[in-house]
Amino acid sequence: MKIRKFLRNWHRDLGYFSVGILVIYCISGIYLNHRHDFNPDYKIFYSEFKVDIEAKNSYTREEISNILSDLEREVIYKKHYIANNGNIKVFIESGEVEINPTTGEGAMRYLQRRALVYEMNHLHKATIIKTWKWISDVLAVIILFVTISGLFILKGKYGLKGRGWWVTLLGILVPLFFMILYI
């Protein structure tokens, strides 16, 4: 039974090793699953306001900065321009503001990164350096080994020849059911 001992030892060590990446994949996986319900990377704060402003063809940075300084949230001006629809479009650090110079009505969209989740999502999507793609491939192979080796560690009625088989089958049937029905 050397093979079972080999599997147990490597399953144990690589299992410990996989904890970090599995936690990342699971947490970010939940957020990414709900990408149509909310933005998985950012919390978005949306607010409307009204300002006194004179409608004209151009505005200086100072004029726009003065308007921004009256807003509830403290924001940092980046750049502005007059959009095709005549509104003033202002880019701020982590967001944007749009002001209708005729009515004085404005709206602000302010973004705040979801701490840790933002980074986890990028690791999950492999949208960082190319090297990460290969590292995450290796980690995926390790997780695959931990998963497969786990099937063959236990002997007896709780092993793959007994209860293990039925529980494994159940776990396979859940995604298989949705695959057959909806794909």
Next chain:
Amino acid sequence: MKKFAFLIIAIVVLASCSSQKKEQVAEEPEAVVYTVDNLYENAESLVNKEVVVKGTVMHVCKESGARCFIMGSNEDMIIRVEAGEDIGAFTQEQMGSDLEITGVFTEVTTEAEAHNPDHGEEQVEDAETEAAHETIVEAQEATEIVYFIKGLKAKELAPDPQEETSDEG
């Protein structure tokens, strides 16, 4: 166990060193930097060539940051930049920043290349996003040929102090 830990650390260090080395090699002599307007003026001669273009990021794809739209002198001068594997992703914080993009100037010839933000996977969650999508679609519809850039490298430029004191719009 120590050997195992040492092996893993060595692999990670080697992998990160090799990627840094590659980034250093990527230093190239200065190329002609086009504005978005210049790029469209010279579109025919630049198509399928590697170009360097600078402009203001006016929209970033919300779901993945896989693409951004940079603007030239006005909202009719917009070009899409695909981050691809080399850039990875753009961030929402880059909106309003000036970027210098190195990439291949490409003509849209297939449906797959024609990313239309109104019919794509990107969700519309607010009026600003919807307005940005409309602007992009209008700009694309106004041109006979639609181009985009397959991004290879992106560099964020420091704000231009001259621009900060001048009138805009």
